Amino acid sequence: MKAVVFRRHGGPEVLTPADRAVADPGPGEVRVRIVVSAVNPTDWKQRNGRGAEAGTEVPETVPNQDGAGVVDAVGPDVTGFAPGDRVWLIIAGAYGPASGTAQEYTVLPAEKLVRLPDGVGFDEGAGFGVPGLTAHRALTVAEDGPSRLSPGALDGRTVLVSGGAGAVGNAAIQLARWAGATVVATVSSDAKAALARAAGAHHVLRYPDPELAARIRDVAPDGVDLVVEVAAGVNAALHPQVLRPRGTVAVYGDDRGTGTLSLDFGANLWLNSRYQFLVLYTVGADKLRAGAEDITAAMADGALRLGEDRGVPVHRFSLADTAKAHSASEEGVTGKVLIDIK
Structure with missing residues (x-):
């Protein structure tokens, strides 16, 4: 599958395309086909190393915490999700170096998935995760x-x-x-x-x-x-x-x-x-789940939306242009930076 990764800390130039194997979900895990990934300051700060020396080598890491997509497969003992379900993700990249959303598929624990309400787009699911x-x-x-x-x-x-x-x-x-x-x-x-x-x-x-x-x-x-x-x-x-x-x-x-x-x-x-x-990252799983439930309810009510008419201009990039997406966020563009995963 197509992905973007970094193997050392540094600027957007460390983000490079990669072909990664599609992993199978294990017990309690779900594989999600990512439709939209989003960039937040936490993503480029992680890539920069949060004070680490530029060039410091790290395990191959897929960036971006936020994303939304479709359940592709479920592992043993997973209930509540099935292939075809539309979902958004709770700080996906925190699960491990390979779990970020700048790739076609990611595998996560079921508790990191939230069902996306009918009528709510993948843009909102990806765009309102961390924020x-x-x-x-x-x-x-x-x-x-x-x-x-x-x-x-x-x-x-x-x-x-x-x-x-x-x-x-x-x-x-x-x-x-x-x-x-x-x-x-x-x-x-x-x-x-x-x-x-x-x-x-x-x-x-x-x-x-x-x-x-x-x-x-x-x-x-x-x-x-x-x-x-x-x-x-x-x-x-x-x-x-x-x-x-x-x-x-x-x-x-x-x-x-x-x-x-x-x-x-x-x-x-x-x-x-x-x-x-x-x-x-340290607020606690119970607080994250409560927040996710309330955010989902607000989205279902139409109270939480992206777009300039709701005060959030959207800036779109392709997966191949993930480095440009990171640059836009790091340079302080006003609005939401989204990456379409094709």
Whole structure:
């Protein structure tokens, strides 16, 4: 079968085409024919080595965590899935070096598969894996908030989404709206403001702005309940200015930051504020499954969709152009990078 692999850490140039054998599923495993693969920052960071020296050799690795496709074969003891089922995948590449989605077939444990609802495309299944699960976790960690999302779960809550035109920011806006929250988003340009509005944000504010805290308070006089934060270090001073007492900051990124977070002790102390850091790889299987179920329900309701009309421009590449797809993501293209597996 056709695949793309890397055998050493480095830039997109280390991604090369390969012919790989099609593996048979073992006990508890399922073989999936990949239709669409998606690229996220975690994918090119893994390829780069996350701080490892460029050129460091690694086992032959198929990149990309997210994908969607059709069940091709099931192993012994698998129930709940059958050949022909349409599915999306939960961080597929975390299962092993050979399990990424930049290939025609991958073999995974059945628990990493989620049934794709009727009427929902493979693009959505691939495109909302890592971003959707990250956004779901961010929206369900507040002290006074719900642990699951559904219509009405966030009624009466105000959510501030930092970087509302990013992939996670977009998913957070769409999911928060579906769950009933009032959503305030911050963005860096007018073009991104249009995308955040298309995603469903009630209020969109530009940064940088020395009056940003005041503008947020204008639309949320009592403070926001939850911040979905992509730029923790840069925005640390903003948080206590806009949080309500017992508010939560859900941190998944440090864009434009230094890797070190400095907090105002007194301001956060008197607010009883909570910081919850999150990454999918160690969040726990139960949290991933809960997120996958809620995301699937939102997709089935039509509340979670790709496309510029929903604030997510789509950029398509072929499997042969996987290196170009990684470059596009790494260079910060706005929207979702998808790879069609032929």
